[in-house]
Amino acid sequence: AQSVTQPDIHITVSEGASLELRCNYSYGATPYLFWYVQSPGQGLQLLLKYFSGDTLVQGIKGFEAEFKRSQSSFNLRKPSVHWSDAAEYFCAMDTGFQKLVFGTGTRLLVSP
Amino acid sequence: SAVISQKPSRDICQRGTSLTIQCQVDSQVTMMFWYRQQPGQSLTLIATANQGSEATYESGFVIDKFPISRPNLTFSTLTVSNMSPEDSSIYLCSVDINEKLFFGSGTQLSVL
Numbered sequence: 001a002q003s004v005t006q007p008d009i010h011i012t013v014s015e016g017a018s019l020e021l022r023c024n025y026s027y028g029a030t031p032y033l034f035w036y037v038q039s040p041g042q043g044l045q046l047l048l049k050y051f052s053g054d055t056l057v058q059g060i061k062g063f064e065a066e067f068k069r070s071q072s073s074f075n076l077r078k079p080s081v082h083w084s085d086a087a088e089y090f091c092a093m094d095t096g097f098q099k100l101v102f103g104t105g106t107r108l109l110v111s112p
Numbered sequence: 113s114a115v116i117s118q119k120p121s122r123d124i125c126q127r128g129t130s131l132t133i134q135c136q137v138d139s140q141v142t143m144m145f146w147y148r149q150q151p152g153q154s155l156t157l158i159a160t161a162n163q164g165s166e167a168t169y170e171s172g173f174v175i176d177k178f179p180i181s182r183p184n185l186t187f188s189t190l191t192v193s194n195m196s197p198e199d200s201s202i203y204l205c206s207v208d209i210n211e212k213l214f215f216g217s218g219t220q221l222s223v224l
Contacts, residue, residue, distance in 0.1 A: 032211070034212075034213070038170070042218075043116075043215040044204070044220045046213070046214065049212055051211070098145070098208040098211065099170075100144070100197075100213055101153070102155045103154060104153065
């Protein structure tokens with residue numbers, strides 16, 4: 001079955017600390033993978049995408065993600081979190097024709 | 113990227129009524145998508161709307177409940193018909209540009 005799993009519902013990180021949000025996928029081939037961020041009351045903003053090639057993908061706002069085929073993972077990282085990064089983060093997979101399957105999201109809380 | 117405008121941004125509706133959500137894009141796009149985000153949950157694709165053809169609905173969604181129009185390459189509407197409290201969700205339109213999905217800010221619907 002095609003699915004995206006984000007095992008962490010909530011994560012709390014101190015401001016300035018590093019961040020890693022986990023994402024695992026289940027798909028019969030190498031999918032296109034995305035990370036989106038949703039701030040309260042707003043739509044989704046695309047942070048980065050992986051289509052092929054370099055497995056380390058750079059995105060906006062200082063985020064990066066690494067595709068690991070052997071682990072079926074696409075974890076999102078940021079070396080130093082800012083208070084404005086507090087939001088809901090969604091990992092998504094393109095299952096064809098730009099139809100996205102989303103994970104259940106991880107809510108990031110940033111403590112002072 | 114694209115500027116995607118959704119109207120209304122939020123609404124409170126009575127059971128049994130219908131609401132039409134509009135999505136306007138600042139550029140011509142072939143594929144538009146409608147997603148639903150139920151409270152505290154992830155996004156689920158409702159349907160794909162291509163200009164000049166009938167919308168394609170995902171499993172669990174039907175045209176009678178969620179009729180969609182796509183009169184041109186920059187505009188689409190989604191109607192939520194005969195609403196019940198279970199339809200209370202955020203509804204988002206998205207567009208495909210260069211194999212990336214961009215989202216509108218969503219319509220928050222509450223059904224009493």
